[in-house]
Amino acid sequence: MRVRLMLLLLCVGLSGWVPSAFALGNCSSDAYVRSFDARLSGAGCVPLVETTVHWAGGRQPLRMVTSVESAAEPSLVHLVAPIRSLAERAGRAMDEMGGVEIAPVTIYLTSLPPPPELGASQPTAALARPFPDECEVVFYWSPEGESYDFLMFTLAHELFHCISAKSFLSVYNHESAIWWAEGSAEYFAHLAYPGTSFSDGDIAEFDAGSPTQPLWSFTYSSVPFFFWLGQNEGPNAVSRFVHGLATGDGAAAEHAALRRMIDPGQWKQFGEDYLDGKIRQPAGRLMASTPQPGALRRITGPTTHRVASQPFVLHRERLSFARGKLYTLQQDNIDAGLSVGFSNTPGVWISPPDNVTACREDVLYRVLATTTEANGAATYQIALPPGIDSEGACCLVGEWSPTQASREGEIAILADVGAGQIAAAGGSLSCEPPEGTWLLSFSGDGTGSVDWQGFTNRCITRAQGGEMETASTRNGTTGFEWRTTGPGGGTARYVENSVEMTINMKLGPMTVLDRTAPDAGPSVESNGFAYQCTAETLSIQGIYGLNYRAGRYTRVSEPAP
Incomplete structure (x- = not known):
């Protein structure tokens, strides 16, 4: 576990900055050396690396120094190249x-342990103290500690404190700025x-903290927020x-500024991307996140559920709807400014659904x-809709495709009704396998x-040396509202009929009829139906347009939740 310490905003008192009383960067000045850490009194300082930070807006010197005694440590030579690379990066x-811009920087490398008042629990820590003329970084380092990559990452974090004090002073010089000061430094x-x-x-x-903080x-x-912002907008x-x-101190000031800078849609999108694991660090590494899922509430029947959140909190919870039932959700009220999203598919968020299957x-x-x-x-009333609240009704819900025997049902009826009479007159009737199909659907909303x-x-009818071919084609939809009335029974109330029937008749090679006309529709507004249902099969009689020979189906798709 690494330790990186925030710059001492309060100790330095940025709101009342004054230039250093000592000569800038004068290693022979004990006052200058003690400004890094009072325990360094008499230690002096010797430059180890002197380089320059170049950016589009200018350049400033960056150097690393250490005590006279430590300068003889052979291993320090290995820091020269990493520090030069740090300045370039x-x-x-x-x-x-x-x-952004940066002041001149001096990094004082010391093997002293971090002072107790900084609260560091590890031997490696860094602390930035920005002054108007120079940003001082004291680097408490143990040669047996972390890798050079980690050390340079830590120093890059501290350099951003130097950058922030120079670039964002008006928003940086108060205690409550610590949240973005550290998060943006981590991003940098x-x-x-x-x-x-x-x-x-x-x-x-x-x-762990974002559901309530x-x-x-x-x-x-x-830092996850800064990763997201940089990923989406650069x-x-x-x-x-x-x-x-x-520019002011305190939670109310931070809240007001966030409201000004981040709109509700952005905050919602951040929450969704965060929970879906879509946030990436600079250069594309997926953020190693395991969000707390929130409390789980199991729904087994009618109930009232309340969802609440606070500003710039990512409140989340889970609702588990017990199997074998259809549910309705009705939003009773929702406070202004609150957004509530539901997701049962990764990456897909919707408004609270009206129905759950x-x-x-x-x-x-x-x-x-x-x-x-x-x-x-926001408050939601969860109910079981009357007439479709049984497990039998639930079994009906979904899309059903007719079996081959059902598709050939009309041919069988023709054979039952007309084939005998045609044969008695010396003719014959033969039918081809049907083309096309139909789908029978029951939705969870009734x-x-x-x-x-x-x-x-x-x-084709053949008689007296001639033949007549008749083709009938159906397209369109018959819509209905359905309810169950008990085990194996229900009612259908017809609300739509856009079915059209096309009849084509040929006498030999000559077309004698080619007509498309609307289907007459059901003669009654509603009627009963009977059914038997399993997980994969359905037998049903009584739905308009489906004859008694077209009564067997297999499930095409599961009902959508």
Whole structure:
């Protein structure tokens, strides 16, 4: 676990900055050396590396120094190349962000342990103290500690404190700025040193706290938001965002500034992308996040459910609808500014559904509630709709395709009715296998349909040396509202009929009839039907347009939740 310490905003007192009383960068000045850490009194300082940070807007010197005694440590030579690389990477990252600058920087490398008042639990830590003429970074380093990559990542983070104090002073000089000061510094370090896992611990803190904590209550662990902002709008968006943050202290000031800079749609989108695992660090590494899923509530029957959230909190929970039932959701009220999204498919978020179909298995929804304004809540009435609240009704829900025997049902009826009479007159009747099909659908909202898709019967009558071919084709939809009335029974009320019938008759090679006309539709507004249903098969009689020979079906698709 790494330790990186925020610059001492309060100790330095940025709101009342004054130039250093000592000569800038004068290693022979004990006052200058003690400004890094009072325990360094008498240690002096010796330059180890002197280089320059170049960016589009200018250049500033950067150097690393250490005590006279430590300068003889042979291993320090290995820091020369990494520090030069740090300066180059920092300059490139500054260009990517845009709108930033940096003061001259001195990094004092010491093997002293971090002072107890800094709260560091590990031997490696860094602390930035920005002054108007120079940004001082004290680097408490143990040679047996972290890798050089980690050390440079840590220093890049501290350099952004130097950059922030120079570039964003009006929004930087108060205590409550710590949330973005640390989160954006972490983002900058990833721009300079992309593809690392050094923020994974901070991301885990956001995972744990974001269901109840507002964004401004985090420090380093606000970095997921900056990853998202940079990923979606580019690194320059991070710079623009920080420029517009609060100039006053306290949670109310941070909230007001966030409302000004991030609209409700952006905050909602961040929450959805975060929960869906879509956020990436600079250069594309997927953010190592495991969001807390939120409380689980199991729904088994009629109930009232309340969802609430606070500004810039990612409130989430889960609703599990018990299998074997159809449910309705009705939003009673929702406070202004609150957005509530439901998702049962990764990457797909919808408004709270009017109906939930949980026929074959439990249906689990993730729920995300967000607001940027004020505390808000929404209330939902969950019910079992009358007439479709039984497990038998639930079995009906879905799309059904006729079996081959059902598709050939009309041919069988023709044979039953006409073939004998034609034969008695010395003729014959033969029919081809039908073309096209139809689908029978029952929806969880109590609607249904018979959708004819070019279903065609073609028969040939032969008599006295001649033949006549007759083809009948159906297209269109019969729509109905359905309810069950008990085990194996229900009613259908017809509300739509757009079916058209096309009849084509040929006498030998000559077409004698080719006509398309609307289907007459059902003669009654509603009627009963009988059914037997299993997980994969359906037998049904009584739906308009389907004769008694067209009564067997297999399931095409599961009902959508």
